Amino acid sequence: MSKSRVSPAELIASIDSKISRVRTRALDVSFNELYDMHESKELIINPDFQRLFRWSEAKQSQFVESLILELPIPPIYVIEVEDGIYELIDGLQRISSYLHFRGRHPEQRDSEHFLRLTECDVLPELAGLTYGDLPQAIQIKLKRHFIRMEVLRRESDNRLRYHMFKRLNTGGELLSPQEMRNCTIRLLGTTFNDFLKRIAKNPDFVSCMTQLTDEKRAQMYMEEYALRFFAIKNNASAYVKEIGDFLTEYMEAVSDPERPAAFAYEKEENVFNQTFRVLNEALGESAFSGVNKQGTPMGYFSALHFEALTLGIQRHLARLANGDRSLKTRFRTALSDLKSDAAFQKMTKGGGKNYAAALRQRIEFVEKRVAACLR
Numbered sequence: 001m002s003k004s005r006v007s008p009a010e011l012i013a014s015i016d017s018k019i020s021r022v023r024t025r026a027l028d029v030s031f032n033e034l035y036d037m038h039e040s041k042e043l044i045i046n047p048d049f050q051r052l053f054r055w056s057e058a059k060q061s062q063f064v065e066s067l068i069l070e071l072p073i074p075p076i077y078v079i080e081v082e083d084g085i086y087e088l089i090d091g092l093q094r095i096s097s098y099l100h101f102r103g104r105h106p107e108q109r110d111s112e113h114f115l116r117l118t119e120c121d122v123l124p125e126l127a128g129l130t131y132g133d134l135p136q137a138i139q140i141k142l143k144r145h146f147i148r149m150e151v152l153r154r155e156s157d158n159r160l161r162y163h164m165f166k167r168l169n170t171g172g173e174l175l176s177p178q179e180m181r182n183c184t185i186r187l188l189g190t191t192f193n194d195f196l197k198r199i200a201k202n203p204d205f206v207s208c209m210t211q212l213t214d215e216k217r218a219q220m221y222m223e224e225y226a227l228r229f230f231a232i233k234n235n236a237s238a239y240v241k242e243i244g245d246f247l248t249e250y251m252e253a254v255s256d257p258e259r260p261a262a263f264a265y266e267k268e269e270n271v272f273n274q275t276f277r278v279l280n281e282a283l284g285e286s287a288f289s290g291v292n293k294q295g296t297p298m299g300y301f302s303a304l305h306f307e308a309l310t311l312g313i314q315r316h317l318a319r320l321a322n323g324d325r326s327l328k329t330r331f332r333t334a335l336s337d338l339k340s341d342a343a344f345q346k347m348t349k350g351g352g353k354n355y356a357a358a359l360r361q362r363i364e365f366v367e368k369r370v371a372a373c374l375r
Helices: 008-020 033-039 057-068 093-100 134-143 159-169 178-188 191-199 205-208 212-216 221-238 242-257 265-286 304-310 316-323 323-342 342-347 355-373
Strands: 024-030 076-084 085-090 144-150 289-291 297-301
Touching: 008 212, 008 265, 024 033, 033 093, 033 134, 033 144, 057 134, 057 178, 057 289, 085 093, 085 144, 093 242, 178 191, 178 221, 178 242, 191 221, 205 221, 212 221, 212 297, 221 242, 221 265, 221 304, 221 342, 221 355, 265 316, 265 323, 289 323, 304 316, 304 355, 316 355, 323 342, 323 355, 342 355
Parallel strands: 076 144
Antiparallel strands: 024 144, 076 085, 289 297
């Protein structure tokens, strides 16, 4: 194992430099204070996080039961976005559960919606009760229950704030990889994040992605596949095997304000729009579906088809986008024949296809087929 080339003094100086860029403080706040802060917009639960409130009513109820029983509660983490204004970055499920019990469901902010307790394991007597049904002494006890709030001050370095949140995992529900990127990378910068959200609504893209399940859509897989398109198109040489890490690293690189990777937004959007317009015109909703032996689309979404087709047409995109009816007919036929080809099916079915050489093979196979139809 190679040793670090920096001297002990240099290493200590580097550590001290990073520590000096973090400004934190810890506060003990009551749940009633958190409720009041949320009501007065001094505690922000960002919309990007609100959509991730997933605890079932049973799990929310058990958290409230824990508060009533005075059980230990992990701290929450916030960042100071303005003087005295905090944004919650870890602790969403716990705080949202309490707010829901007080009538402030995070997804139904315009009206009161009180949680009715259910499946309380230790105090089954709580079943069916709302906050208003509790004796006043218990209500006061809940309001005065304290929780530690760790505050990352405004003066802290944005990149360190990002890495802090990226490493937090205290009591939340499992998020999809893109949901986690959406939450964390926005701390570096929001431009690329917002770009992916907007471009994922492109009508041709939406049509081509029809066979993606509703569950996947709710977990931001539309945005992830848009990210996958740009990451492979622009940075395929960095891809080895782990697609999740590869996508995160690319999104970090583009979003990092201190050393952003080049990304020409207008040009990239035009390429994205042309790519999915061409594919939608040719195959529509079955663009990324496998086919059976008769060549009939099987109605499921294939990530391997997505990668192969979207990237495999890039060298020919200008001709395809501006081609006449005859060319587009030949292109449609070529893609239909390709999907039925035994060699292509072998490349796009089964496991063990998520490594760099296999990705290149799929893309090159499509490139050659498209080139042949354009001669």
